[in-house]
Amino acid sequence: MELNLVMLGPPGAGKGTQARQLRRKWNIPHISTGAMLREAVQAGTPLGREVAVIMESGNLISDEVITRVVVERLSQPDTKDGFLLDGYPRTIPQAESLDRMMSGRKPLIIVDIVLSEAEVVRRLASRMVCAECGANAVGEGPACHDCGGSLVPRADDREQVVLNRLKVYRDQTEPLIAYYHGRPTYCRIDGARLPDDVTADIITAVERHT
Numbered sequence: 625m626e627l628n629l630v631m632l633g634p635p636g637a638g639k640g641t642q643a644r645q646l647r648r649k650w651n652i653p654h655i656s657t658g659a660m661l662r663e664a665v666q667a668g669t670p671l672g673r674e675v676a677v678i679m680e681s682g683n684l685i686s687d688e689v690i691t692r693v694v695v696e697r698l699s700q701p702d703t704k705d706g707f708l709l710d711g712y713p714r715t716i717p718q719a720e721s722l723d724r725m726m727s728g729r730k731p732l733i734i735v736d737i738v739l740s741e742a743e744v745v746r747r748l749a750s751r752m753v754c755a756e757c758g759a760n761a762v763g764e765g766p767a768c769h770d771c772g773g774s775l776v777p778r779a780d781d782r783e784q785v786v787l788n789r790l791k792v793y794r795d796q797t798e799p800l801i802a803y804y805h806g807r808p809t810y811c812r813i814d815g816a817r818l819p820d821d822v823t824a825d826i827i828t829a830v831e832r833h834t
């Protein structure tokens with residue numbers, strides 16, 4: 625059965641951590657636009673060179689560029705039973721593009737992980753990222769869960785950049801809550817609980833819609 629999930633929520637809410645748990649449960653790919661972009665930056669591809677400076681500042685790359693990346697990724701055969709999108713959409717035009725990509729597919733299930741700004745700042749101060757594959761790691765062991773690579777602090781988790789990313793979230797991404805919240809498949813989840821409890825809440829909420 626096809627399961628098309630979107631993870632919403634501020635930076636540090638646990639979208640990536642939750643997506644990694646859920647992809648194992650449902651056997652669908654975790655598509656993190658941030659990780660894909662960080663990988664492109666590390667590999668020095670044309671896309672990576674185009675987005676590196678914007679990412680370091682905490683601002684968003686253009687809707688057109690990121691939407692091209694997502695259209696390409698969602699056309700891969702491994703998404704035929706669904707996907708967990710983490711980090712896209714982040715603006716209303718991106719959400720409209722995603723709705724167009726969903727034509728002929730099962731409706732999106734929107735998982736909105738809610739977390740206060742104070743908690744976001746606290747969590748991001750200690751966040752690490754894999755130097756090899758770009759995956760996020762919050763409060764995890766010394767090596768990357770995905771590829772075993774070494775963990776380093778994220779360039780865009782410095783305090784000034786975190787504050788800018790929160791502003792970007794408020795201005796450009798939070799309006800997505802109003803965009804989605806009238807849909808029957810919109811699920812609001814308390815992100816301040818322990819990770820396993822959050823996972824259990826998400827599973828209950830999503831299974832109600834399948």
Ligand code: AMP
Nearest residue numbers: 657658679682683684685690711712714
């Ligand atoms: P993330 O790991 O999701 O926090 O993404 C890290 C950075 O990648 C963001 O601060 C943006 O610069 C860029 N990025 C990731 N996803 C998007 C998106 N959907 N739209 C625009 N920029 C994005």
